[in-house]
Amino acid sequence: xxxxxxxxxxxxxxxxxxxxxxxxxxxxxxxxxxxxxxxxxxxxxxxxxxxxxxxxxxxxxxxxxxxxxxxxxxxxxxxxxxxxxxxxxxxxxxxxxxxxxxxxxxxxxxxxxxxxxxxxxxxxxxxxxxxxxxxxxxxxxxxxxxxxxxxxxxxxxxxxxxxxxxxxxxxxxxxxxxxxxxxxxxxxxxxxxxxxxxxxxxxxxxxxxxxxxxxxxxxxxxxxxxxxxxxxxxxxxxxxxxxxxxxxxxxxxxxx
Numbered sequence: 001x002x003x004x005x006x007x008x009x010x011x012x013x014x015x016x017x018x019x020x021x022x023x024x025x026x027x028x029x030x031x032x033x034x035x036x037x038x039x040x041x042x043x044x045x046x047x048x049x050x051x052x053x054x055x056x057x058x059x060x061x062x063x064x065x066x067x068x069x070x071x072x073x074x075x076x077x078x079x080x081x082x083x084x085x086x087x088x089x090x091x092x093x094x095x096x097x098x099x100x101x102x103x104x105x106x107x108x109x110x111x112x113x114x115x116x117x118x119x120x121x122x123x124x125x126x127x128x129x130x131x132x133x134x135x136x137x138x139x140x141x142x143x144x145x146x147x148x149x150x151x152x153x154x155x156x157x158x159x160x161x162x163x164x165x166x167x168x169x170x171x172x173x174x175x176x177x178x179x180x181x182x183x184x185x186x187x188x189x190x191x192x193x194x195x196x197x198x199x200x201x202x203x204x205x206x207x208x209x210x211x212x213x214x215x216x217x218x219x220x221x222x223x224x225x226x227x228x229x230x231x232x233x234x235x236x237x238x239x240x241x242x243x244x245x246x247x248x249x250x251x252x253x254x255x256x
Contacts, residue, residue: 057106206245
């Protein structure tokens with residue numbers, strides 16, 4: 001099963017900074033981007049079925065909803081940081097509809113020192129520091145990695161579903177409409193999706209809608225009811241219930 005990481009998929013301005021030793025992690029995906037900076041040893045990263053070796057000083061950047069995994073045979077120490085795409089809107093626009101031919105690329109010594117100064121301190125970096133660091137990584141990625149039109153990767157059906165949700169989550173979609181759109185039986189597709197992602201299709205759609213609703217709630221001219229309807233919910237009751245379930249607070253509490 002490919003693990004869908006809800007915690008790295010459902011909130012804006014999300015950042016998780018971890019330093020791992022002898023790192024292993026099974027295939028998983030999430031909406032956040034994710035960078036890894038190898039500090040010691042060697043480590044394999046597999047992205048969309050493509051395995052690459054990381055050596056000290058190498059950077060890897062995993063794009064949104066790319067299936068990836070980590071493996072250490074002997075020893076590794078690595079800085080890993082999932083971060084939401086709203087930190088780097090310009091980069092997201094630049095790579096729309098594209099994918100990298102590789103995920104691992106050399107990190108210049110000066111950039112590596114800068115990233116360590118940002119992420120390996122006792123005090124968490126502030127928002128402006130985070131944004132600057134993420135853009136520095138993305139700029140290096142664009143310099144070092146050839147891009148090509150995105151192809152369906154590790155699992156064609158899974159990525160058809162993810163793409164369908166990405167393009168249509170603000171509409172009144174269900175597993176039945178998704179099945180018709182991509183040409184599969186709805187019951188089969190429902191079982192497949194739950195097996196691959198570990199959650200039901202409805203909750204997955206709600207996560208996308210709530211993330212968009214959060215961006216709307218940050219705008220003072222939009223009411224909670226308007227945010228609910230614009231993000232794809234059919235009524236305010238279902239919006240409030242889903243918002244509380246995913247965000248652990250009400251829309252009013254989030255806005256405050």
